[in-house]
Structures are given as C-alpha cells and as structure tokens.
Amino acid sequence: MTPAPPLHCLAATDLSARGDRALVRAFRLAAASQGSVVVLHVVEDTYPPPISKHIRDDVRILLHQQVQAMPESQGVPWRIEVVAGHDFEEITAQSLGCNLIVLGGGRDMRLADPFLSSTTQRVIRRADVPVLTAKTPYRGxxxxxxxxxxxxxxxxxxxxxxxxxxxxxxxxxxxxxxxxxxxxxxxxxxxxxxxxxxxxxxxxxxxxxxxxxxxxxxxxxxxxxxxxxxxxxxxxxxxxxxxxxxxxxxxxxxxxxxxxxxxxxxxxxx
Structure with missing residues (x-):
C-alpha cells in the first residue's frame, strides 16, 4: 500500500455548521498524512475599511479559539487567514501552496443554489487543485x-x-x-x-x-x-x-x- 502524501489543506469556513464540517474533515486528513491546514475566512469587501478591519480582527480571535479547542487540530500545524474580498476569488488565491481545498456543502444544494452560482461551484471552476466538498458530518x-x-x-x-x-x-x-x-x-x-x-x-x-x-x-x-x-x-x-x-x-x-x-x-x- 502506498503511504498517503502530506495533505496541505485550505479549509474555508463561513462560520456556519457546514464550515465546521470542512474544518473537521481538513484536520482529520492533514493529521492522517502529516500535513497542515490553513483556515480561511473571507469578509466581503462591502464594508468601510475601519469596520472591515474590526470584523476581521474579531473573526480571527473567534477562529483561533475554535481551532485551539478542536481535538482534531492537536499535533497538526495550522494558521488562520482572515481577508477581505470576494469569497471564491480569495479561496483560490489563498490556496497557493496547498494541494487540497476543503469546503462545506449542504446535503441538498438545490434548495439554496438552483443555478449553481454558489461559492463552491465557482471555486471548483477556478481551482488548480482538487476541491473536496464536505456535505456530511465526519464519521471516520x-x-x-x-x-x-x-x-x-x-x-x-x-x-x-x-x-x-x-x-x-x-x-x-x-x-x-x-x-x-x-x-x-x-x-x-x-x-x-x-x-x-x-x-x-x-x-x-x-x-x-x-x-x-x-x-x-x-x-x-x-x-x-x-x-x-x-x-x-x-x-x-x-x-x-x-x-x-x-x-x-x-x-x-x-x-x-x-x-x-x-x-x-x-x-x-x-
């Protein structure tokens, strides 16, 4: 059996339950392969600069606390990036140096995305690396x-x-x-x-x-x-x-x- 190569994952989260699924899966894959995780959150660039900075600072603190509390993160190198911009553009840009993008998805995306215009589809069309959409809770x-x-x-x-x-x-x-x-x-x-x-x-x-x-x-x-x-x-x-x-x-x-x-x-x- 060929050993798994290190997986360096970009896990994008919108701070929702589906974002949490992406984080858990990314850390599990990285831990199993001696890889690493970049946790990314994108703040839409529609806010005035001072408000955007305040939001980014708050989200960075929140994510740092969340990841530190995750059992899955223990022993896995990780860092947090919180940036302003368009989500799908920043996800593909921030994936440089990673070999897998992990996103959260709903179990039935037709309810929310009838024309497949969501972030997930846009990232898949643009990405240079595989994209994993975690639609289910981690069960192993x-x-x-x-x-x-x-x-x-x-x-x-x-x-x-x-x-x-x-x-x-x-x-x-x-x-x-x-x-x-x-x-x-x-x-x-x-x-x-x-x-x-x-x-x-x-x-x-x-x-x-x-x-x-x-x-x-x-x-x-x-x-x-x-x-x-x-x-x-x-x-x-x-x-x-x-x-x-x-x-x-x-x-x-x-x-x-x-x-x-x-x-x-x-x-x-x-």
Whole structure:
C-alpha cells in the first residue's frame, strides 16, 4: 500500500455548521498524512475599511479559539487567514501552496443554489487543485468511493488523488456509455472499445488493482451514478472537473448533478 502524501489543506469556513464540517474533515486528513491546514475566512469587501478591519480582527480571535479547542487540530500545524474580498476569488488565491481545498456543502444544494452560482461551484471552476466538498458530518476516514472515470486526464487525476489521500478506501469506478440499443443481459456488449482506454489508465494507478473495481455501463452518466450511489451508499463521490460551460452551471452534467443532489461528500479534480 502506498503511504498517503502530506495533505496541505485550505479549509474555508463561513462560520456556519457546514464550515465546521470542512474544518473537521481538513484536520482529520492533514493529521492522517502529516500535513497542515490553513483556515480561511473571507469578509466581503462591502464594508468601510475601519469596520472591515474590526470584523476581521474579531473573526480571527473567534477562529483561533475554535481551532485551539478542536481535538482534531492537536499535533497538526495550522494558521488562520482572515481577508477581505470576494469569497471564491480569495479561496483560490489563498490556496497557493496547498494541494487540497476543503469546503462545506449542504446535503441538498438545490434548495439554496438552483443555478449553481454558489461559492463552491465557482471555486471548483477556478481551482488548480482538487476541491473536496464536505456535505456530511465526519464519521471516520472514507471507506468507499464511487468514481466516474473516462479517457480524460481530470478523471484520472481525481481518482489518483483520492487513492493516494485515502489509503484504506475502496473504489467502485464506472464508465457510462450512452449508446442506443444493446444486447439484453450483457451490458458490456459492444462497449469494450470504449472501456479499454479507461482500463489502460486505471492500470497505471498505484494500488488500484488491489482496491478498485471497474465496470462499463450502458446508459447516461447521471442515472448510472445515481444507481451506483443508491446501491453502494459511498462516503465519497470522485469526479473530474468538467469543461467550463452552462451544463455545469445549471447542474446538467455529472459533476454539477452530483454536487447539487448527492448526499455523499464530493471530490472534484481539475
């Protein structure tokens, strides 16, 4: 088994319960890998400078007290950054030197973000490192992931990162091929030309042979993902970042759909 590389996490918090989920997950991942955590809070730059400074000073004190009181922070190097600006811009800017951004998310983001215009989606579109959205309270290290794979570099990077960051996690990976027709009783019939390049990519990933399972499924990616999530109840869904476009903004492609509706945590890599 390949040891986990040090995870240097940027954990962004808005001082809400979902921000607390991000902090706990970031510190747990950093502790398990001998990494570190930068705790970031962004104050919107709509306040006059004296008021903004007063807010930042108060938030810095509050976060320092919160992190010091967290059992998860013990033994983990950390620092706090409280800055003024636009949240998604500052999160991506402050992530320099980190190899993972951890954000908090709701279990059903459709209620609050019907057009996926939230900070989370904007950060994912801009970030140069993987973004983990912690939608569930911490119940232990990730034990099982469902990963959508295809013959692209972002999907391969996402799965490689997940395997390295979570050395005890098993992975159910799938390629969805949406073709008309098909032979009944054999979902792989005629799909091998699509599956083989993906199998070749998976064969290059350290530890995948021992920890992963791959299937090529006939059908659209969204219903295939939903079916596998329902069947396996994973802790984590792993995806490559989509190309920029309205399909992601409106939640119509696979990462956008998963981010809006999945109840598992979501890891998306560029």
């Amino acid at each position: 290290p990730y034990g099982l992931a469902v990963a959508a794979v295809d013959d692209t570099d972002p999907a391969e990077r996402a799965l490689a990162f997940a395997l390295a960051a979570c050395p005890d996690m098993r992975v159910v990976s799938f390629l969805a091929v949406d073709l008309p027709g098909g032979a009944a009783g054999d979902p792989d019939d005629g799909l091998d030309p699509f599956a083989q390049p993906v199998r070749d990519r998976l064969a290059r990933l350290p530890d995948y042979a021992a920890r992963g399972r791959f299937s090529c499924e006939r059908g659209a990616a969204v219903p295939v993902l939903d079916a596998l999530v329902t069947e396996h109840a994973p802790d984590l869904v792993v995806l490559g970042r989509p190309r920029r476009g309205w399909s992601f903004l409106l939640g119509q492609d696979l990462p956008g759909h998963a981010l809006m509706g999945s109840k598992a945590d979501i890891l998306i890599a560029p």
